[in-house]
Amino acid sequence: MLIAVLSGFILALSLPLTGKIFKGKLSVLLSALPIILFAYFISFMPEVGEGRELRYFYEWVPSAGINLSFHLDGLSLLFTLLITGIGSLVFLYTSAYLKGHEYLDRFYGYLSMFMGSMLGLVLSDNIICMFIFWELTSISSFFLIGFNNENEESRKSSLLALSITGFGGLFLLAGMITLGYAGGSFSFTELLASSALIKSHELYGLILFCLFMAAFTKSAQFPFHFWLPGAMAAPTPVSTYLHSATMVKAGIYLLARFTPVLGNHPWWNNTLIIIGCITMLYAAIHALFRIDMKGILAYSTISALGMLVFLIGLGTDDALLAASVFIIVHALYKATLFLVTGIVDHETNTRNITRLSGLNKVMLPVGITSIVAACVSAGIPPTFGFLGKDLIYEATLHMGDWSPWLTGAAVMTNILLVLAGFLAGVKPFVGQLPAEFKGNVHMPYTLLWLPPMILAALGLIFGLFPVLLEHSLLYPVVTSLINSTPDFHLQLWHGLNLILLLSTITIGSGIALYYILKPSEELLARATRFEGWSPKSIVLLLAGGFSKFSGVWTSLFQNGYLRYYLTTILGFLSVLVAYKLFQGVNIYIDIDSLSNITIYEAVTMFIMAVAIGFAVFSKSRLAAVASMGVVGYAICLIFLFYSAPDLAMTQFSIDTLTVILFVLVLYNLPKYLNLSDTRDKIRDGILALSFGALISIIALEVLNEPVNRETSEFYAEKAYTEAHGKNIVNVILVDFRGADTMVEITVLTIAALGVFSLLKLRLKNIEKE
């Protein structure tokens, strides 16, 4: 099992090395991995169908409670089959779709990395691992959306998608940690057992909030939906795989997975119903105004995801069954439609539905596939979509007082989805073939049209024989969702009842609308006018503001002028120290205990004072630097008087070198210019004086503290006995704290390299000119 999850990553990592082999015709061989995995997971179907859960455990970081534990129950199995099944078809499709592409190997690498992370996500039992795989899906999606990285639109969209899903990922981490804290374990199985405890926990609200944020950003729920249409900038196989069939369903998976733990609580149900409702209606209405096939499909995907959230929010057994069936239905028809869109785009170089028509005349198999998928999407009997729609209405009709409203919203959405499906799936293929496509548009490669056809056929087969899925897959799925044995029976014909009436209304009005409403550029333009109010614009506005603010903030403090850095540092320290001192100064100077001032000290102090005055008021740079050197030497003398010869020696050499450096640099500067006016000088003077005064006060206060001699005594004692040295300072440097010195000389080297490379590079540039 571990190998199954990690194989995607292994393949992704090995592709940069072996990529050349698979770039050409052999790329189709890479599809073997998802196909093998699909077969592997299919082999679990009988066992899981009997209601058993399979567990695998690999230790990873046991001390933090993080382990690679996998469990395979109905829900996980459903998702693994979707991931590997649709993955296989997408892998096959890609080998023809991106035939001869320069970076085909890279594309496969990203795809298999995504597949691995997605499998990890749906199989993880440990919720921290779940988070890690969740983030990996976001990252691989970022790479895939930005695959055409020379296109600015792609780069923008991928960044937007990463920021939104990554933002949600942070909430997921917070939510998982809180959940682990509240439930006392990071293992999902154990959390399941303490469901009642978590629901009454005071942090329940916070957990829900974090989890919802994560699921809504990932599954493109209002108001975070806007990254998904942008993500359509990715190559079509990616849109098929990630942004309709699998990755965007990760949020749905998360909600479904935690239904038995956190669900059945008013907060959970109401939030999901409201957000789901808004999303499905908002996105379905939006889909009508699009003329790009991918745009229509993107919005109808968002709408379908809204429908799923809504169904999970309803939370009844009926609703959860409807959700499970709808996940399969949606994956089947939406992936087909996306793949067909890819074919159309590939052959005609346009996805604009106002320009496309009559393609049936040149690519009939594709047309049939597409029309079948549109029928599945519309829920026309006897397709699997019809069953899905029935189950949704059945769920909404049993919701008590609110059922008319809920059913109304569901019917409304479904009507619009029928229309969207027909616009993208039927319209390009019927009617007259435009003259521009005659002759140059032909049948695509078999590998392009076969995968969507398989999916469309499955949509039809499952509709005719729902019994194929009922026991093997749907029973275990619903079992893992409701935590008890389900009781249902799927069939196409329920007899004449309200549900059948609603279905008829849905299909009828959808098709009627299809004939009335003609998509056009004007409609799109009319919808774009409201763009300024959309959540996307608001988020972009916030992001722009944030980047501006950080720009101002950075240039305020990182302005590149040494004088302002010094002002900032000294000013900040002064204020901080002054505030602390203000709370209580404790200075007590015992005059008697001080030693008498000798003549040497007095003279040294005098020299220092004169030199400082000279440095401040001198009109020549060199003189100022030299007098600063004098101050330094005077300090050396003081060190010497108070028996610190080592320090004095070092200070002496450093001062010499500093003066030399200054002289070197200043020598070529123009004569002294008075750049600062009197006000600046006074300001700087005040700052310097106050900082100096504060430091003196601190130094005096330190004298009052009882001296802790433990450290120095230790060094004095051990210096000779253990380190064979008599000069304690040096012994500390090379022995006791040798590691410090080691790092310090490394830092010195880095500084020298920095100076060298900066100046040499500049020199080279000047020489070039």
Add this chain to the structure above:
Amino acid sequence: MKTIIFKTASTYLLPILLLFSVFILLRGHYLPGGGFVGGLIASIAYVLHSFANGLDRTKDVIKFHPGFLMPVGLSLSLLSGMAPLLHELPFMTGLWAHDPVPVLGNIGSALFFDIGVYLVVVGVVLTIIFTISESI
């Protein structure tokens, strides 16, 4: 600054100052001194020479780019710190020869560590100062 007196003096001062810097380096373990100060004195000696005779002459005297001293010194310090690992002692444990050597006194890994510091300091200071004076 290229007076004859200064020029003549610097030719004699260079070897004397270098010797002095080594002396400071070696006595560091018992008396004031050490690798850091020694390195600074050595670099001052070269800087002085370059002031009197010009940078190019000094470079000829050194024969290689002073920057090479940095990796050499760093490796020496690191190796002297890692030497105890061979004896299965922790990193940076001081190792000492049993018998004192004439003139130098006790020899231990700390001495080599200090020589490494000395080399790094010379390399760093000369690299910085030479680069800056070349760029003006």
